[in-house]
Amino acid sequence: MTRELADITHLEPAWDLKAVRRDFPLLELQQDGRPLAYLDNAATTQKPRQVIDAISDYYRRDNANVHRAIYRLGARATEAYESARRTVASFIGAETDKGIIFTRGATEAINLVAYSWGRHNLKPGDEIVVTLMEHHSNLIPWQLLARDTGSTLRHIPLTPDFTLDLEAARKIIGQQTKLVALVHKSNVFGVENPVAEITNMARDAGALMLLDAAQSVPHMPVNVQQLDCDFLAFSGHKMLGPTGVGVLYGRPDLLDSMQPFQGGGEMIDRVTMESATWNDIPWKFEAGTPNIAQAVGLGAAMDYLTAVGMNNIHDYLGQLAGYTRERLQEMDFITLYGPPESSSGIVTFNVDGIHPHDLAQFLDQEAIAVRAGHHCAQPLMDCLGVAATTRASMYIYNTTAEIDRLIEALRKAHSFFN
Ligand SMILES: Cc1ncc(COP(=O)(O)O)c(C=O)c1O
Numbered sequence: 001m002t003r004e005l006a007d008i009t010h011l012e013p014a015w016d017l018k019a020v021r022r023d024f025p026l027l028e029l030q031q032d033g034r035p036l037a038y039l040d041n042a043a044t045t046q047k048p049r050q051v052i053d054a055i056s057d058y059y060r061r062d063n064a065n066v067h068r069a070i071y072r073l074g075a076r077a078t079e080a081y082e083s084a085r086r087t088v089a090s091f092i093g094a095e096t097d098k099g100i101i102f103t104r105g106a107t108e109a110i111n112l113v114a115y116s117w118g119r120h121n122l123k124p125g126d127e128i129v130v131t132l133m134e135h136h137s138n139l140i141p142w143q144l145l146a147r148d149t150g151s152t153l154r155h156i157p158l159t160p161d162f163t164l165d166l167e168a169a170r171k172i173i174g175q176q177t178k179l180v181a182l183v184h185k186s187n188v189f190g191v192e193n194p195v196a197e198i199t200n201m202a203r204d205a206g207a208l209m210l211l212d213a214a215q216s217v218p219h220m221p222v223n224v225q226q227l228d229c230d231f232l233a234f235s236g237h238k239m240l241g242p243t244g245v246g247v248l249y250g251r252p253d254l255l256d257s258m259q260p261f262q263g264g265g266e267m268i269d270r271v272t273m274e275s276a277t278w279n280d281i282p283w284k285f286e287a288g289t290p291n292i293a294q295a296v297g298l299g300a301a302m303d304y305l306t307a308v309g310m311n312n313i314h315d316y317l318g319q320l321a322g323y324t325r326e327r328l329q330e331m332d333f334i335t336l337y338g339p340p341e342s343s344s345g346i347v348t349f350n351v352d353g354i355h356p357h358d359l360a361q362f363l364d365q366e367a368i369a370v371r372a373g374h375h376c377a378q379p380l381m382d383c384l385g386v387a388a389t390t391r392a393s394m395y396i397y398n399t400t401a402e403i404d405r406l407i408e409a410l411r412k413a414h415s416f417f418n
Contacts, residue, residue, distance in 0.1 A: 004018070005017055005018065005399075007401065008399040008400070008401045008402075009399040009400040009401060010400050011316065011319050011320065011323070011400055013312065013316045013396075014308075014309060014312035014315070014316070015308050015309070015312060015396070017397070017399065020048075020308070020396060020397055021397045023048040023049055023050065023304075024046045024047070024048050024049075024397055025049060025052070026038070026046045026047070027046060027397060030367075031364075031367035032365070032367055034366075034367040035367065036367050036368075036369060037367060037368045037369065037398075037402040037405050037406065038369050038398075039368060039369060039370050039392040039393060039394060039398065039402065039406065040369045040370060040371045040391075040393060041238070041345070041393045041394060041395035041398070042187050042190075042215060042238065042345070042346050042371070042391065042393035043238075043371055043393070044237045044238060044243070045218070045237070045238055045239060045240050045395050046240075046395075046397070047240055047241075047242065047297075047301075048240055048301075048304055050300055050303070050304050051240055051241060051242065051297050051300045051301050051304065052297075053300075054296055054297055054299070054300035055242060055293050055294070055296060055297040055300075058077075058080055058292070058293045058296045058297075059293060061076075062076045062077050062080050063077060063292075063293070064076070064077040065077065065289055065292075066078045066081045066082075066289075066290065066292055067266065067283070077292060080292070080296050081290065081292045081295050081296065082097075083299065084102075084295040084296050084298060084299030085097045085100045085102070085282070085295070087298075087299040087302050087303065088100045088247055088298065088299070088302065091217075091302045091305075091306065092217065092222050092223065092224050092232065092247075092249060093222070093223030093224055093225050093226065094224050094225070094249055095225060095252075096252060097282075098252045098255075098280075098281050098282055099224075099249050099250050099251065099252045099255060099281070099282070100247060100248075100249060100282055101247065101248040101249075101250065101255070101281075101282045101285045101286060102245060102246075102247060102282075102286060102290055102291065102295050103233075103245075103246045103247065103248050104244055104245070104246060104291070105235040105236070105237070105243075105244070105245070105246035106137055106212060106213075106214040106233045106234050106235040106246050107137040107235075107246075108246065108248075109231075109233035109234070109246055109247060109248035110137055110138055110141050110181070110210070110212065110233050110248075111141045111261075112248055112261045112285060113141075113210060113231050113233075113248065113250075114141035114142060114144065114145045115261050116258040116259050116260065116261045116285070117179075117208075117254070117258050118142075118145040118149065118179070119145065119148065119149060119259075120258070120259050121178065122145065122146075122149040122151040122178055123149060123150065123151065124149070124150035124151060125151070125152075125176060126149070126151040126152070126176060126177075126178045127151060127152045127153070127154055127174075127176045127177045127178065128142045128145065128146060128151060128152070128153050128154070128177075128178065128179045128180075128181065129153075129154050129155065129156065129169075129172055129173055129177050129179070129180045129181070129207075130142055130153065130154075130155050130156070130180075130181050130182070131155055131156040131158075131164055131182060131183065131193070132155050132156065132157050132158050132379055132380060132383055133158065133164065133183055133186045133188070133189070133193070133377070133380055134155075134181075134183050134212070134377065134379075134380075135183060135187050135212065135214065135375075135376045135377055136376040136377065136378070137212065137214070137376065138181050138182075138183055138210075138212040138233075139379070142181060151178070152176075154172050155172075155379075156168055156169040156172055156198075158383060161339055161340065162189065162191075162337070162338050162339050162384075163191070163339050164193055164194065164198070166194065166197055166198075169197075169198060169201060170201060173198075173201040173202060173204075173205050173207065174205055175205055175206070177202065177205045177207040178207055178208065179207055179208045179209075179210060180198060180199075180201070180202040180207050180208070180209050180210070181210040181212065182195065182198055182209070182210070182211055182212065183211075183212045183214075183215075184211045184212060184213045184215070184216035184222075184232075185213075185215040185216040185219060185220075185344065186215065186338070186346075186377075186380075187214065187215050187346065187375055187376070187377065188337070188338065188346070188348050188375050188377050188380055188389070188391065189337065189338030189339060189343055189346065189348060190215070190321060190338070190343025190344050190345055190346030190347065190348075190393075191338060191339050191341070191343050192216065192220070192343075192344065195211065195227055195229075199227070199228055199229065203228075208230040208231070208254070209228070209229045209230050209231070210229065210230065210231040210232070210233070211227065211229045211231070211232045211233070212233055212234075213232050213233060213234045214233065214234050214235050214238060215238070215346070216234075217232075217234040217239060218234075218238045218239035218240075218305075218395075219313060219314060219317055219344050219345055220310060220311075220313070220314040220344065221310040221311055221314070222310075224249050229249075230250065230251045230254055231248065231249065231250050231251075231254075232247075232248075232249040233246065233247070233248050233249075234246060234247055236294065236297070236298035236301060239298075239301055239302075239305060240301035240304055240305060241294070241297050241298035241300075241301035241302075242293075242294045242297040242298065243294070244291045244294045245291045245294035245295050245297070245298050247298075248285070250281075252281060255281040255282070255284075255285070256281055260278055260284055260285065260287070261285050261287070262287040262288070263276075263287055264287035264288045265287065265288055265289070266279065266283055266286055266287055266288060266289075266290075267279050267283060267284050267285065267286060267287040305396075308396055313396055314344060316396070317344045317345035317394055317395070317396075318343075318344050318345075320345065320394045320398060320400070320403070321343050321344060321345050321346060321347050321394065323400055323403060324347045324392060324394070324403050324406075325343075325347055327403060327404070327407045328347065328349055328407070328410075330407075331407075331410065331411065331414070333351055333352040333353070333414050333418075334349050334350070334351055334352075334410070335349060335350045335352070336348070336349045337349060337350075337384055337386075337389055345393055345394045345395065346391065346392075346393045346394075347391070347392050347393075348375075348389045348390070348391045349389065349390055349391075349392075350386065350389055350390060351390070351410060351413060351414055351417075352414070352418075353414075353417055353418050354413060354414070354417045354418075355372075355388070356372035356373065356388040356389055356390045357372050357373070357388070358417070359372060359390050359410075359413055360372035360390060362409070362412075362413045362416065362417075363406070363409050363410075363413070366405070366409040366412070368402075368405060368406055368409055370390055370391060370392050370406070371390070371391045371393070372388055372389070372390050372391070373388050373389075374387065374388055374389075375389070375391060392406060
């Protein structure tokens with residue numbers, strides 16, 4: 001395997017990397033006569049033909065609206081959609097598919113909890129706890145909720161080496177805490193946060209636990225029962241699936257006790273002109289026609305990732321990020337951000353004297369796609385003392401040869417700008 005792959009990687013992924021790369025039509029894209037090195041996977045991943053085909057096959061063969069149709073085509077569409085829900089439940093180790101709600105993405109999943117649980121359960125004096133490391137998607141919904149309910153939003157700060165300050169967390173999480181909303185894996189540092197410790201603190205305080213798993217479910221095995229979380233949110237498009245679909249996992253008894261999120265078709269049981277009763281979970285939270293084809297595509301993406309193996313993916317992305325950090329450290333004009341231990345698939349840095357936006361543009365000329373900006377984590381940028389950083393994020397098709405191209409291009413950028 002290693003000899004066969006020597007021209008693209010010196011690592012040893014547990015899968016056939018060349019065959020996997022051939023599954024992704026977009027990786028054949030040439031930019032200025034060179035193959036594009038796509039290193040912006042934390043923003044969104046590319047899609048294999050298995051996912052593209054599942055979506056187009058659904059439209060060619062099974063398309064109808066779900067749940068209401070009496071005819072056989074409608075039954076096939078419903079089965080395709082509900083089968084995707086079962087795939088999700090098994091992928092994240094949920095006890096039942098009743099706890100799997102399809103949303104538009106992680107952002108909508110978190111907003112659902114803020115509306116359906118938060119607005120009916122919080123009052124002045126209650127506290128919601130987040131961390132300084134949150135993506136805006138797991139911060140703004142809680143800011144709005146605190147504003148609307150008179151509750152208070154608090155956050156766990158970072159230690160000088162940019163890990164969560166657990167001593168401070170112990171003081172912040174207490175009897176007044178009703179919810180802890182924690183990013184499982186940072187989209188800026190790639191680091192996995194100590195969920196077990198913080199969940200224990202939340203449990204001792206009698207608080208609920210929500211995990212923003214937008215960067216963890218794509219990168220590592222995630223089991224909601226082992227994590228013992230009440231809610232978990234993620235997006236399909238960061239794990240080979242299409243845009244427009246994501247998941248909220250909720251503990252079924254909790255979901256049962258919550259108010260609906262949006263009103264409309266599907267989410268009702270009996271309606272009069274004056275009032276209505278609600279459908280069972282999960283449909284109570286899926287008002288209107290859902291993103292059926294996208295859910296089918298997400299199911300196909302999970303089948304693909306399961307075949308590759310989530311443990312294998314976690315190992316490989318750790319090695320690839322480790323190699324990237326090592327190579328970046330060869331250059332004294334690079335500042336690396338985040339905890340020192342190697343992270344899974346995400347590396348954040350700056351080049352002395354070059355604004356990240358200029359750098360990203362320069363790299364684009366070299367057919368390398370990275371992200372530059374605040375990564376939807378402005379409070380974390382403030383803590384780092386920068387307005388923006390450059391982020392290279394890898395996925396299952398990336399190679400050390402692409403990282404080597406990035407390193408060469410960074411040397412070239414440094415001499416060009418300085
Ligand atoms: C950690 C984290 N949370 C939430 C989100 C929001 O995901 P989406 O925009 O797909 O809803 C992202 C996206 O970058 C993320 O990285």
